[in-house]
Amino acid sequence: MNFPSMGISTTSRKGGQNLSLLIVLIVAIGLSVSTQEFLGGENARNLIVQISPLLLVALGQAVVVLTGGLDVSVGSLIGLCAVIITLPIDPTPALALVAVAAIATGLVNGLAVGVLGIHPIIATLSTSTIFTGIALTLRPTPGGDVPTWLDALVGTHVLGLPVELFWFISAVAIGFTLLQRSRLGLHLHAIGGSEANARLAGIKVLRVQVSAYVICALFAASAGLFLAARISDGDAIVGLPFTLMSITAVALGGVQFTGGLGSTTGVVLGCLLLGFLSNGMNLLNVSPFLQSIVSGALLLVAISFTRRKTIGI
Amino acid sequence: MIRVENLTKSYGPVVCLSDVSVTCEDGSVHALTGENGAGKSTLMKLIGGVIQPNSGRIFLDDREVRFANPREALMGGISTVFQEFSLIENMTVAESVFLGHERANRGFLRKSEMYDETRKVLDHVGLDISPKRMISTLTVAEQQMVEIARGVSANAKVFIFDEPTAALGDEDVRKLKNLIRELQASGKNIFYVSHRLEEIFDLCDTITVLKDGEHVITKPAADLNVDSLVTYMVGREMGDWFPAKTALDEDLSVSVEDLKPIPGAPSVSLQVRKGEILGLAGLEGQGQQEILRALAGVFSETTGSMTSWFGGKKIRHKLNGGVREQVARGVAFVPEDRKKEGLYLTLPIDQNIALGQHQKRGIMAFARRTRDQVLGLMGKMNVSAFGPEQIVETLSGGNQQKVMLGRWMASDAHVFLIEEPTRGVDIGAKAEIYQLLRDLVAGGKSAIVLSREMNELIGLCDRILVVRSGKIVAEMDPETATEHSILRAAIAGEAGQEMAA
Numbered sequence: 001m002n003f004p005s006m007g008i009s010t011t012s013r014k015g016g017q018n019l020s021l022l023i024v025l026i027v028a029i030g031l032s033v034s035t036q037e038f039l040g041g042e043n044a045r046n047l048i049v050q051i052s053p054l055l056l057v058a059l060g061q062a063v064v065v066l067t068g069g070l071d072v073s074v075g076s077l078i079g080l081c082a083v084i085i086t087l088p089i090d091p092t093p094a095l096a097l098v099a100v101a102a103i104a105t106g107l108v109n110g111l112a113v114g115v116l117g118i119h120p121i122i123a124t125l126s127t128s129t130i131f132t133g134i135a136l137t138l139r140p141t142p143g144g145d146v147p148t149w150l151d152a153l154v155g156t157h158v159l160g161l162p163v164e165l166f167w168f169i170s171a172v173a174i175g176f177t178l179l180q181r182s183r184l185g186l187h188l189h190a191i192g193g194s195e196a197n198a199r200l201a202g203i204k205v206l207r208v209q210v211s212a213y214v215i216c217a218l219f220a221a222s223a224g225l226f227l228a229a230r231i232s233d234g235d236a237i238v239g240l241p242f243t244l245m246s247i248t249a250v251a252l253g254g255v256q257f258t259g260g261l262g263s264t265t266g267v268v269l270g271c272l273l274l275g276f277l278s279n280g281m282n283l284l285n286v287s288p289f290l291q292s293i294v295s296g297a298l299l300l301v302a303i304s305f306t307r308r309k310t311i312g313i
Numbered sequence: 314m315i316r317v318e319n320l321t322k323s324y325g326p327v328v329c330l331s332d333v334s335v336t337c338e339d340g341s342v343h344a345l346t347g348e349n350g351a352g353k354s355t356l357m358k359l360i361g362g363v364i365q366p367n368s369g370r371i372f373l374d375d376r377e378v379r380f381a382n383p384r385e386a387l388m389g390g391i392s393t394v395f396q397e398f399s400l401i402e403n404m405t406v407a408e409s410v411f412l413g414h415e416r417a418n419r420g421f422l423r424k425s426e427m428y429d430e431t432r433k434v435l436d437h438v439g440l441d442i443s444p445k446r447m448i449s450t451l452t453v454a455e456q457q458m459v460e461i462a463r464g465v466s467a468n469a470k471v472f473i474f475d476e477p478t479a480a481l482g483d484e485d486v487r488k489l490k491n492l493i494r495e496l497q498a499s500g501k502n503i504f505y506v507s508h509r510l511e512e513i514f515d516l517c518d519t520i521t522v523l524k525d526g527e528h529v530i531t532k533p534a535a536d537l538n539v540d541s542l543v544t545y546m547v548g549r550e551m552g553d554w555f556p557a558k559t560a561l562d563e564d565l566s567v568s569v570e571d572l573k574p575i576p577g578a579p580s581v582s583l584q585v586r587k588g589e590i591l592g593l594a595g596l597e598g599q600g601q602q603e604i605l606r607a608l609a610g611v612f613s614e615t616t617g618s619m620t621s622w623f624g625g626k627k628i629r630h631k632l633n634g635g636v637r638e639q640v641a642r643g644v645a646f647v648p649e650d651r652k653k654e655g656l657y658l659t660l661p662i663d664q665n666i667a668l669g670q671h672q673k674r675g676i677m678a679f680a681r682r683t684r685d686q687v688l689g690l691m692g693k694m695n696v697s698a699f700g701p702e703q704i705v706e707t708l709s710g711g712n713q714q715k716v717m718l719g720r721w722m723a724s725d726a727h728v729f730l731i732e733e734p735t736r737g738v739d740i741g742a743k744a745e746i747y748q749l750l751r752d753l754v755a756g757g758k759s760a761i762v763l764s765r766e767m768n769e770l771i772g773l774c775d776r777i778l779v780v781r782s783g784k785i786v787a788e789m790d791p792e793t794a795t796e797h798s799i800l801r802a803a804i805a806g807e808a809g810q811e812m813a814a
Binding site: 012013176181182183184186189190192193194197198199201202203248260261 | 363382383384385387390393399400401402403404412413414415417420421422424449
């Protein structure tokens with residue numbers, strides 16, 4: 001809570017969301033001026049479709065980051081879930097299997113961090129490798145069919161609006177309720193603020209930590225379903241870029257990697273910013289390779305704004 | 314009424330509290346006092362549920378209670394205002410008051426209800442701030458009030474204050490005292506841990522003195538005065554395991570003028586003669602550590618001058634240039650926490666000692682073979698280890714300290730700054746370390762030693778300076794000084810000087 005000049009307020013625990021808002025506005029204005037398509041309705045629809053899965057993953061990621069952790073297994077889990085839902089079995093058991101995979105992932109990650117005391121990056125990197133392995137074993141090359149009920153949840157319109165908008169709004173509502181309104185949310189923040197003092201206050205730290213990783217995994221699993229539906233097949237590695245993207249979005253949204261400071265609004269802004277940038281670079285015909293350089297640089301800049309030394313990233 | 318019976322707490326062989334029984338009546342403010350390390354805080358942590366006793370029982374209103382953590386204790390009626398605050402910086406005031414027992418419907422917080430109740434409790438303790446303020450924006454005094462509000466909100470019966478005035482200004486101390494008197498008037502049981510005697514006599518009706526983890530006396534405050542209380546706090550024979558003091562050289566080894574460890578600190582001057590061991594005494598946190606560390610070059614904003622003489626040369630020191638600068642000029646610093654700040658625990662003995670020699674050499678210089686020299690030193694210091702290759706972490710506390718000192722014996726330092734030379738060291742090893750320190754200053758060198766143990770300073774040092782609030786308030790000759798007179802000077806400030814005689 002040391003950088004008031006960088007937009008990280010000391011009077012609330014919203015992290016650096018005001019700074020993020022400022023940057024989002026600047027980028028949006030810049031893009032509206034430099035391209036003609038940016039402000040169009042078609043582009044807005046594209047943007048929502050593009051960032052919805054990222055938003056799902058990033059909200060989950062933020063829950064873990066608020067406790068002072070990090071989950072780099074989200075990308076692999078997305079792929080695994082996309083593969084499971086397209087397996088040639090009944091849709092209902094497939095969906096149940098996705099849920100089981102997500103909960104199991106969260107449990108393993110949370111227990112590895114909370115009980116075994118493994119650094120979150122190492123713990124989740126290990127599980128990440130395992131899931132990608134399982135997903136590729138189940139489906140070495142992309143394929144399979146998406147259940148029809150899931151197909152209907154992506155790419156259609158409801159009340160004249162793209163259905164993705166409803167994914168977007170529900171995700172934000174769930175994130176907001178969890179973090180700002182629930183007891184669990186308060187405990188997540190408390191642990192991020194000081195694990196030792198949270199324990200003194202009688203908070204069951206391990207239970208909250210494990211819950212954070214489970215929630216994060218469930219968010220990632222829903223992103224997996226969304227992506228499977230959008231590309232209409234199961235691809236074991238479809239989610240991998242989302243690991244770094246979700247971390248970048250969370251950082252850009254002003255969530256502090258030491259834990260305890262950050263907000264749902266910030267995460268939404270972080271996702272919007274990433275969406276704007278990739279959308280804008282597409283409109284401006286910037287090569288995808290250059291885009292990758294820009295994303296990496298962005299993460300570095302965003303991370304350098306957070307107090308990270310105490311957790312070693 | 315709260316009653317503890319035969320509480321004992323030990324960590325391995327180290328006994329922190331031994332068979333202590335205390336009773337605090339309703340509407341009583343009960344002082345717990347004693348020297349540093351007497352076991353006051355341990356006793357309060359046991360009652361407050363922070364740690365659990367090895368044996369003994371706690372009764373609240375004649376019902377036996379056991380608490381696994383402070384939250385359980387609070388719900389059971391015992392509220393502790395910790396010396397190190399237990400609040401979390403990113404919580405609001407209301408959240409802090411309710412953390413661990415939030416008002417909620419099926420997991421959803423009833424925020425406005427918590428705000429309303431917090432406002433009432435804050436009114437009650439006389440704190441005029443919004444319940445929505447973040448803890449990080451509050452002053453220390455306000456945070457302390459929030460901790461008390463937490464206890465009031467949980468309707469606690471017992472309030473424990475652990476050195477509550479340590480970080481407060483006069484006005485806040487006055488407010489706190491009023492609040493404590495109000496709690497007392499409403500029939501609460503209050504424990505007041507402190508070594509500030511004037512506060513104790515002002516506030517408390519009953520006084521319990523602890524010494525080395527044991528119960529000394531419990532008496533009504535009216536039956537005691539400052540003198541009798543200090544006698545109870547000290548009351549122990551000094552061990553005679555100290556080496557003989559040698560005659561001092563007339564020549565100065567170190568001269569320090571107008572030292573201000575950090576900006577705004579009072580200025581301090583002192584001299585140490587060749588062959589002298591100078592002791593710094595004082596109650597915890599009175600600035601003696603800052604003085605020593607400033608001389609070691611730890612603080613970047615230190616001002617003042619330091620000069621030393623060794624081997625016929627006069628050396629001018631740079632105090633704000635970092636520890637390296639001071640090491641280069643022959644100053645050795647042995648920090649209090651050797652595990653965190655001094656030793657390389659995972660390296661073997663020989664490499665730890667050899668570091669002393671290499672500290673002054675360039676990064677590309679070849680490391681000399683040092684095994685013979687280290688073996689010689691280990692023999693001289695009587696380090697119990699199977700060889701120079703033993704990893705330091707596996708040594709006992711006393712042997713670790715010897716390795717630490719050995720590092721500086723192997724270097725050519727001539728001014729030694731040593732914090733708590735025998736912390737965590739058993740009696741036998743203590744005597745050896747005292748002898749080592751004497752050997753260290755032979756041949757025109759000198760040492761400044763900081764210790765919480767007054768009798769250690771009396772036995773070891775040639776001269777003792779007593780520090781209070783960053784100033785040297787008394788100079789004492791160990792021949793005539795007693796634990797009593799040092800403690801008196803450390804507590805009573807300037808007035809202590811007359812006690813020196």
